């Protein structure tokens with residue numbers, strides 16, 4: 001190869017490497033703290049509920065864990081697990097599925113999970129919860145925007161209950177590009193989770209989940 005051709009090739013390779021490193025730096029974020037937890041209520045014969053979740057920065061994992069523990073306090077047996085860990089729904093009598101929202105939609109791993117386990121999910125009570133930061137009001141525009149978040153999930157499975165909860169944005173857990181997106185849409189930041197509201201929702205579901213046929 002002529003020298004000039006080799007030099008051009010080296011410059012092009014260095015350019016591609018620099019771009020790849022730039023993309024990596026802009027999209028890197030710390031791995032979220034995932035939670036896998038199981039608890040048992042005081043009724044050994046009680047229904048077993050799976051609380052499967054999808055998260056990017058961990059706040060939905062913590063919500064799923066609290067939800068599972070609240071179900072156990074109501075006598076049931078429950079497991080909180082990241083959705084990627086759930087390979088079968090055998091042995092569960094009901095499911096609570098929760099996801100963070102990114103760009104107006106549930107995280108893709110949750111809808112992939114739902115497609116894979118659609119038959120099993122369609123045969124049991126399923127409740128949805130969504131952790132998000134925008135479209136928080138009760139005005140028609142906010143309600144319509146929130147409905148979009150779970151539209152794909154509702155196409156797959158009809159939930160018996162659905163709730164939307166304010167989530168959390170911790171800039172330290174976001175990539176540079178995510179921080180930019182959050183700033184662009186002027187999203188609130190901080191931990192806005194209302195644990196009493198979440199517990200109240202679980203209490204309202206518990207009787208229906210407890211009586212689901214196994």
Ligand SMILES: Cc1cc2nc3c(=O)[nH]c(=O)nc-3n(C[C@H](O)[C@H](O)[C@H](O)COP(=O)(O)O)c2cc1C
Nearest residue numbers: 056057058059060100101103104132133134167168
């Ligand atoms: C890049 C980015 C995009 C987001 N997009 C939306 C959105 O479209 N609508 C919304 O209500 N919240 C949005 N959020 C807020 C998250 O859904 C919220 O912070 C959630 O609690 C994150 O959950 P996690 O910690 O489990 O990942 C977004 C957050 C980030 C960082």
